[in-house]
Amino acid sequence: MVHDSKFLLQQFLKSHKVSTDTRKIEAGSIFFALKGGNFNGNLFAQEALDKGAAWVVVDEKTNTDTGKTIQVLDALVALQNLATAYRRTLKAPIIAITGSNGKTTTKELLSKVLGAKFNTFATQGNLNNHIGVPLTLLSVPPDTEMVVLELGANHLHEIELLARISEPDFGLITNVGLDHLEGYGSLENVAKGHSELFYFLLKHNKNIFYKKDDEQVARMATRFPNP
Template sequence: MEISELYKIFTEHDVVTTDSRDCPEGSLFFALKGESFDGNKFAAMALEKGCAYAVVDEKEYANDPRCILVDNCLDTLQQLARYHRRTLGTPIIGITGTNGKTTTKELTAAVLSKRYNVLYTQGNFNNDIGVPKTLLRLKPTHDIAVVEMGASHPGDIKKLVDIVEPDYALITNVGRAHLQGFGSFEGVIHTKGELYDFMRERGNWDAPVPGSLDFGRKRCVFIDAENPYLVSISEGLNLVRYGCTKAEELWVNGVVNSCAPMLNFSWAHNDGSFSSVWHETPTHLIGSYNITNMLAAVSIGLYFNVDPDKITDALCEYMPSNNRSQFEKTADNRLIVDAYNANPTSMTAALKNFGEMDAPLCKMCIIGDMKELGEVSHEEHQKIIDLLSELKIHNVWLVGSEFEHCNTPYNFRKFNNVEEVKEAIKADKPQGYDILIKGSNSTKLYELPKLL
């Protein structure tokens, strides 16, 4: 079936599902395949549960007139999403980066929502399935969309930008993550830079983007002007710059006021008049490193004519979730929970911030493994231990097999897994600490706060 024909069906059944356990009445089921499942086997079940049609790619399962046989269900889902995106023509901001992309996406959506009807990626559904499903949620009533794109292998971003075709772009940063998949830090830079490559090839910087906004805005790339890796690959792009140097060429300047533990910062729009108004912004986010995420959202909001006071309101109101830079008080401790993900770049930033943080209590770290680092895993974990030693944290617990063969000070405790940590807490619960909890999601450190 041609995509144009499938699109006609989609316009009448515009709820897409890939899960046979979630089949809203009249929805469109795509029979995707994974390492341990074949969605084709569940097509009949999806139809029974209420789906209007099932898209399959194995002929033996196309035994119902409501089954639509295609060559590849995932390719078809992606093509349908791109067709829908082109049909609506909604202005789209594409966001990627090693660290902070989900937080920046959330902050950007919060800011833009002060003026527009915004569609944005839910959670971190930023892969080759989540991105097309996000685009297929676009409605004519949406003024603008913010789409997050993730990557763990070379070519991942190129594949996604070819579906999203963003009009505006932001790379939050590049760091040492997923090195097993990328092969090297240079591989990370190249892959994230595929977003810039798309924007560069698209060009046409002088023409406003058509769409449902109440004014036209030229295509551009929002960039942290103090990130040398991003600057080095930004040639030929229409740049909107932000940073903390108060340089004249910056669209937005920022400065950290305090971080004890919540980030309080001020920002100003450089409008060329040398009379910039500074907006103090107390936030609910932990970590001075989050200022670049904040400034990115400010820059985007200003570019799309969101009132400056409403931008500040949005950033002040934003509450982190999903174990990302969350602050929790318990009866015995104060917790900084950042247990959704970890890589050498984000771990170093979190530890340095924690070490510098003014804290009334003794400091303790519960640090989990950083995954997918390949051949440099031992080296990177040893660097984290060395940093912890320099910071003179009072109490350090290391969780996971990656730390097993690292050289550690005598007072650092090692645990094979989170279950051993739970037993240690039950036997001798830490009390009176500021505790940083950070590790890759698979270490399950997010299970600890309720015990502390």
Template sequence: MITTEQLYQHYLNHPVISTDTRKIAPGSLFFALKGDKFDANTFSEQAVAAGAAYAVIDNPAYQLNDRCIVVADVLIALQDLARHHRRQLTIPVIGLTGTNGKTTTKELINAVVSQQFNTLATQGNLNNHIGVPLTVLSINASHQMAVIEMGANHVKEIELLSSIAQPTHGLITNVGKAHLEGFGSIEGVKIAKGELYDFLATSGGVAFINSNNPLLMEMYGKRKFATPAIFYGDAIEDLISGEITENAPLLSLEWTNNTSGESHAVKTQLTGAYNLDNILAAISLGVYFKLSAAQVNAGIKGYQPKNNRSQIVRTQNNTLICDYYNANPSSMIVAIENVGKITADKKVLILGDMFEMGAEAASEHTAVMQKALETAVDERIFIGQEFSKAPQLLKSGTFQGTATTYATTDEAIEGLRSHNINGATILIKGSRGMAMERLVELF
């Protein structure tokens, strides 16, 4: 059976990886991964016929010719190949994880450091046990830096992904309530995300830490880092400090390089006060890697959010904050708080159910609904089975404005068709499975 080193020689000759027979790159290596409902071993012949140089399989029954390479386990072979490739690289690799803001922070960091370095960054949200190896294997000799996002819904996943990406620099955006079915509790989340700090501490890597976040500071304090950490926040002791100067709803901020004492202003295309931390993280990395303030600001100013993460959409009648890529209690609370802070004549919250809450579903949806009722907005619309179970809060009558619940997105669409909302700033947020994007056309 072929070794990782032997497989690596094939990779050097064919440095493009394919995992989908519908998107075979000519001359690529096809890895026959298994899914819940398919076994790609059965597609090996099709992959080769479509132009793959070799098909990597783990079922000898499908070894039809010498262009089929048999390994013990295709997924492990892919991960081992990526790990081996990473060991050959000498460039800085920035790894990041966190409950919220991973992808936005990754994109902001990429936008900044790309002003000076040829940078490869995780595409989309390919941040799991398959996506991270594919990202690492996309790094070639032209790249001067890499930014790799790592996600997890179980303990030990970040440990695995760190062993593959082997970041030289890293950060945790935050630690909050998400994937509680897998993590079990907020303590489980801290352990899981902290696996990145564990890797950096033992490998001599540099951690970038939000000094305003008490959980992150606690996690940092429990580990002995061989290399001093870099801090960002609002203290003059931090490398970078900053504050929001406008939120209407796009953010403007002023940031200070506390080493030089110089302050700089920048306008962004992002909404959400919670994004200040993500922006400062990107600025701190830019300053750390010796980019000029002009380069840093160009990266921040030029970043245009997409994929329905803190994305502003202006329609003929309203300003929409489209933030429905996903949702959990932590991101819901800060999104609601942000709407309370923004400058707008009329404000509306449209909130959909949060998934993967496990036994905490009822209490967490109640807490989010309570937060929405306490926030000064004109109208609140709750959508989903879980939100519909907590109507007793709506009967209190102690909140200003109005509140409505719908059991499903379909019911909400039907009800809102005849409910005109004009001249408002509207937050639309919910878990991906709620398909909240279907509501956009109504406003």
């Protein structure tokens, strides 16, 4: 059965539950059959249904119940698109944090401060990549008033993708350092990778926070009309 993202959002709003791991299936959830180097979620689609999943989203032919199977070109992209669609239903502003060091500490501190006044939801653990960010967004309760989201990356264009998925209202880059240098290849590319968050916000007329004492981050901020 092939459906568009609008249908998938409608189904998600019935339970607010998704899963990518059959060991953690909850009744009524939507199971996304993701693939990795050592696993293929499509092989576990029927198991997910047997354990109570309402729907399975697959990107390969399976022998599952066709009435509960949603066929897509790419299950990961479907998960990311659902996260964006759900994010657009939320009234809470999203603050996205990235940087070489201090992302998690900054996220925790900021969520504590905001939590004193607002119903605040923050990234749990280190769910900050192309899978973790969508799962985090889909975990945000509808009545949340503020969201603090951690974005992690070790290659160019990853922050750009995470920003497109989460559509943040505010952005903060902690610093530019040597972490993940192997993936980025150079300190210049580390700076470019982090700056993808600022460029997204600039393009969409959003807001940034930054530390003036970090030369690389301050240079990025000069592109904003009122940094």
